[in-house]
Amino acid sequence: MAINSRLSGLRDSSPRERRAIVVRNAGIDASALDVLEPGAGLGVEQADHMIENVLGVIGIPVGVATNLTVNGRDYLVPMATEEPSVVAAASNAARMARGLGGFTTSDTGNIMIAQIQLVDVVDPEGARMRVLEARAELLALADAQDPVLAGLGGGARDLVVRLVPTRLGVHVVVHLHVDVRDAMGANAVNTMAEALAPRLGELAGARSLLRILSNKADQRLTRARAVFDRELLGGQQVVDDIVLASAFAEADPYRAATHNKGIMNGITAVVLATGNDSRAVEAGCHSHAARAGSYTALSRFERAADGNLVGTLEVPLAVGLVGGATRAHPAAQAAVALLGVQSATELAAVVASIGLAQNLAACRALAAEGIQRGHMTLHARTIAASAGATTDEIGRVAQRIVDDRRIRLEHAQEVLAELRAGRISP
Structure with a gap:
């Protein structure tokens, strides 16, 4: 249907x-x-x-x-x-x-990024090259962590190595790109990052530190x-x-x-x-x-x-x-x-x-x-409810405070009291 x-x-x-x-x-x-x-x-x-x-x-x-x-x-x-x-x-x-x-939309696919931070690197550029040389091995290791995802057509797609200058020296940061299919993907990419970290440390002659997804999902864009x-x-x-x-x-x-x-x-x-x-x-x-x-x-x-x-x-x-x-x-x-x-x-x-x-x-x-006109008209019902109006009273109280252009709690309480005292005609 x-x-x-x-x-x-x-x-x-x-x-x-x-x-x-x-x-x-x-x-x-x-x-x-x-x-x-x-x-x-x-x-x-x-x-x-x-x-x-x-x-x-x-x-x-x-x-x-x-x-x-x-x-x-x-x-x-x-x-x-x-x-x-x-x-x-x-x-x-x-x-x-x-x-x-x-609306019409387009997208770049469902790629999420896992980051592995490598510190205490003596030769950052050399470490970068060694990691890239092992790209096929590393992607296969990542896929081995989630055979179900790979079976659904997803899995590790690419490896990017960045040299990131920080106030404490240059860090080598490895980005693992993973097609997570119909999942949000955090668990899948984090598991892969954990599995890759020791091998990356060996390749880079470094110590792995952070191993986690990035929420900067710029490989998972949707356009409308x-x-x-x-x-x-x-x-x-x-x-x-x-x-x-x-x-x-x-x-x-x-x-x-x-x-x-x-x-x-x-x-x-x-x-x-x-x-x-x-x-x-x-x-x-x-x-x-x-x-x-x-x-x-x-x-x-x-x-x-x-x-x-x-x-x-x-x-x-x-x-x-x-x-x-x-x-x-x-x-x-x-x-x-x-x-x-x-x-x-x-x-x-x-x-x-x-x-x-x-x-x-x-x-x-x-x-x-102006934003207040439409927004405050709808907000008036919330104000009426906050003043203690029942379901049958909310509409009348809200309309009155809108008409009075006094969409405030104290005025709603005054209007509600008048309504219950019979001083407001139906």
């Missing part, structure tokens, strides 16, 4: 009704998302096997982004985030690209591109102002940090929902933003010849479908089932597209109306 991500009116349904609508349109089992109900997902006993010193679990809202088309296929995208407006903004931006073909409809954005002036805002973020690291935070609002939410390592992805993306020596924007927006807006994004995405919390966490399993992705590459394509969509939504809000 083909997924239809265009679900109008979803916001007006209850959470239980939304789940029913989503599973029906995703073509998955009716009970597949029941684990998202509090108390039905990750339990304390399961959590106790995932990390140490477990005390309990913490809940984070999981929403679904709609309207997303990536490489000609529709996706309903689970997003785990505590921040208002993120899910709605990504869905709205995806709608603006939908009629013009949605979309064209956003000029009229849906708000007209030509909005397009031109978004391009100016993009140029600002490219040139200024202070603006770039906030610009990229908007991208990560989308990326991290999907990464977290699917049980992947959000800290690894964030570290990789921010290091990529500084790859030229100064921190800059990860995305770029430009005006097309027809006046529409073209957005592009390039990010390293070390995400996987096998191992770790993705397999151990029932809610993560449900999120992957909802997405219906079949490979880590496909998952990365969706993640990058959501990042670009979220980024566009934030830039549009800034350029067109």
Whole structure:
């Protein structure tokens, strides 16, 4: 069954009704998302096997982004985030690209890098040459550590030797490039690095020290591109102002940090929902933003010849479908089932597209109306709940504090008191 991500009116349904609508349109089992109900997902006993010193679990809202088309296929995208407006903004931006073909992506494959640091090297250049001469032997040794990965078409692909000047002398650093297929890859590359370290020490006449993957996953890049409809954005002036805002973020690291935070609002939410390592992805993306020596924007927006807006994004995405919390966490399993992705590459394509969509939504809000208007309108419901409003009262309290342009806790408490005293008409 083909997924239809265009679900109008979803916001007006209850959470239980939304789940029913989503599973029906995703073509998955009716009970597949029941684990998202509090108390039905990750339990304390399961959590106790995932990390140490477990005390309990913490809940984070999981929403679904709609309207997303990536490489000609529709996706309903689970997003785990505590921040208002993120899910709605990504869905709205995806709608603006939908009629013009949605998002298209490309990638460089699933190569992860393991680093082995060699110290106390007498002849760094000679050590480098000896290691490279043993390249075939070392790649075979690495593959022997994970025959399953090699059997799936992955495994060690290349060996790079760098001479890194440090304040304590030159270190020889060996990079092992590994195709990790559908895994995030940390365990596989770390195991290979540990196995290679003694032999590398012998070859280099050195002592091996650190043996670990790099989260600067610049051999695992995903690129996303979309064209956003000029009229849906708000007209030509909005397009031109978004391009100016993009140029600002490219040139200024202070603006770039906030610009990229908007991208990560989308990326991290999907990464977290699917049980992947959000800290690894964030570290990789921010290091990529500084790859030229100064921190800059990860995305770029430009005006097309027809006046529409073209957005592009390039990010390293070390995400996987096998191992770790993705397999151990029932809610993560449900999120992957909802997405219906079949490979880590496909998952990365969706993640990058959501990042670009979220980024566009934030830039549009800034350029067109200011970030506070839409964001604070959605935030008003959180404020109303914090004031003690019940489910039946939240909507009325939120609307009133928005109308009053006083979206603050103390005002929400005043409005709630008036509502309960009967001084606010239905």
